[in-house]
Amino acid sequence: MDISSNDRSAMMPNYSFPDLVPEKASGSRLWDENGKEYIDFGGGIAVTSLGHCHPVLMKSMEEQSKKLWHVSNYLLSKPAKELGQKIASKSFADKVLFSNSGNEANEAAIKLARKYFFEKGDEEKYEILSFTNSFHGRSLANITLGDSEFHQTGFGPLPKGFIKAGFNNIEDVKMKISNKTAAIIVELIQGEAGVISAQNDFIEALRNICNEYNILLIFDEVQSGIGRTGTLFAYQGYGVIPDILTLAKGLGGGLPIAATITTTDIAKCMQPGTHGSTFGGNPVSCAVASKLIDIVDDKKLLSGVMEKTIKFIDHLQNLSKKYDFFTDIRSAGLWIAADMKQATSKEFLSRSYEEGLLLVSANGESTLRFAPSLIISDQEIEEGFSKLEKVTKSFC
Ligand SMILES: Cc1ncc(COP(=O)(O)O)c(C=O)c1O
Structure with a gap:
């Protein structure tokens, strides 16, 4: 059997994997098999709480x-x-x-x-x-x-x-x-x-x-x-x-x-x-x-979570003002959902991958979920949001 990296024929069809094949990661950055870099705002669905390879x-x-x-x-x-x-x-x-x-x-x-x-x-x-x-x-x-x-x-x-x-x-x-x-x-x-x-x-x-x-x-x-x-x-x-x-x-x-x-x-x-x-x-x-x-379980890390949360919310609100894109933004710490007006989550995620950004969706047709590393850096946040803005703009 040909087991080239694009061959998914042995996988049960219960997941609809995108084309990107992750190869390595560090902090809130991930690289696919072609060396393309992604910023990780999804955290593997709220799992990589200290980023990749801490x-x-x-x-x-x-x-x-x-x-x-x-x-x-x-x-x-x-x-x-x-x-x-x-x-x-x-x-x-x-x-x-x-x-x-x-x-x-x-x-x-x-x-x-x-x-x-x-x-x-x-x-x-x-x-x-x-x-x-x-x-x-x-x-x-x-x-x-x-x-x-x-x-x-x-x-x-x-x-x-x-x-x-x-x-x-x-x-x-x-x-x-x-x-x-x-x-x-x-x-x-x-x-x-x-x-x-x-x-x-x-x-x-x-x-x-x-x-x-x-x-x-x-x-x-x-x-x-x-x-x-x-x-x-x-x-x-x-x-x-x-x-x-x-x-x-x-x-x-x-x-x-x-x-x-x-x-x-x-x-x-x-x-x-x-x-x-x-x-x-x-x-x-x-x-x-x-x-x-x-x-x-450290005061500084936990207060950092709340500071990063504010940064995420500010960015999302600004994007929403600029492009009239989100109908609601909810958060519980560094765990944020945003309901979109103009795109389904499937469409949005697929464009994000092209732009080099990893996100997850939530139930419903058009909700994005952000659950990044609790120690994501300011630089990674800024880079991720500049990619998110490009993706958002492409739907307006
Ligand atoms: C609240 C909650 N409970 C249980 C589960 C199931 O966890 P797992 O996928 O590790 O079985 C999840 C997964 O998303 C969850 O969010």
């Missing part, structure tokens, strides 16, 4: 890879133990369960909530309530939690015990819960839907309802966690503590790692053998994630 993360990866790569979940490696302790010490949680993706972290959160009530003898308390426009991953349970008919179509029958209420609609939540409700899972900021923030009083009211009706509150921080919103965890900005929280994307900075975190009381239902993942807690991913947290 020297401290590279060093940690190299050192760990020379010592120990894999032990499976029969053994607990030092990097996994240390990362678990670090996450627990910096969050509300006492216990951490590692996996490899946001999907797995949420699946574990759902299982944890159900098992918690099962162990208490409350087997009828199994329903999980999620929200309109939410996204939690692509397993059967997670597409059922999510609110996309497209993601669900053709994959039925879907699992039972999942209900939905309106996002930011507390009256609807009150109507949908019952003594069967085990947990409410919510994205504090809905990323795939286009950076739509939950209102503070909505999250506070969810907490109160959960307390009153003995329901577990799960925050899906797969996209919002690890500095993206200007605090290490987005829940710290809301001042509301969940019972369970899930992390992935930005945690490994590009290496696959995820975590489901909770309290001692809730975790104790997960007895040996009840749940597991062969690759969960991979020593290399854990070593890198540990260093990444040290770097991100």
Whole structure:
């Protein structure tokens, strides 16, 4: 078989890859196989939180890879133990369960909530309530939690015990819960839907309802966690503590790692053998994630996130004024969505690649999403926006 770089015939058609073939990257710059340079405003969908090939993360990866790569979940490696302790010490949680993706972290959160009530003898308390426009991953349970008919179509029958209420609609939540409700899972900021923030009083009211009706509150921080919103965890900005929280994307900075975190009381239902993942807690991913947290959980870095956010918003507003291009611009820290008037995201992304700019879209026909490195430089921001202006102009 011809395996030239343009031959995609071996790939399943579930992704529509553009023609560019990425070859190497550094900071917020990436080069394709032809040496063409791109500015990365997408961050691999909010993952490369310290940019590409950060020297401290590279060093940690190299050192760990020379010592120990894999032990499976029969053994607990030092990097996994240390990362678990670090996450627990910096969050509300006492216990951490590692996996490899946001999907797995949420699946574990759902299982944890159900098992918690099962162990208490409350087997009828199994329903999980999620929200309109939410996204939690692509397993059967997670597409059922999510609110996309497209993601669900053709994959039925879907699992039972999942209900939905309106996002930011507390009256609807009150109507949908019952003594069967085990947990409410919510994205504090809905990323795939286009950076739509939950209102503070909505999250506070969810907490109160959960307390009153003995329901577990799960925050899906797969996209919002690890500095993206200007605090290490987005829940710290809301001042509301969940019972369970899930992390992935930005945690490994590009290496696959995820975590489901909770309290001692809730975790104790997960007895040996009840749940597991062969690759969960991979020593290399854990070593890198540990260093990444040290770097991100820093006052200067986090205030820099907010300064960079202002720069992005100013640039977008100026572009919008000049070309009458965006109908709405929303942000939650360095995580920004802009709805376009004149172009679909598909058209816009394709022109951006030509211009040497990497972006991501969000749900809907015409929403752009920006989730760059949390330490993107001023120079990279300026270069990226000059490319963005050229792309914008081409649609006007
Ligand atoms: C809020 C949220 N939860 C879960 C997921 C699924 O994560 P993964 O793609 O790592 O399985 C995503 C991915 O975009 C997400 O944004």
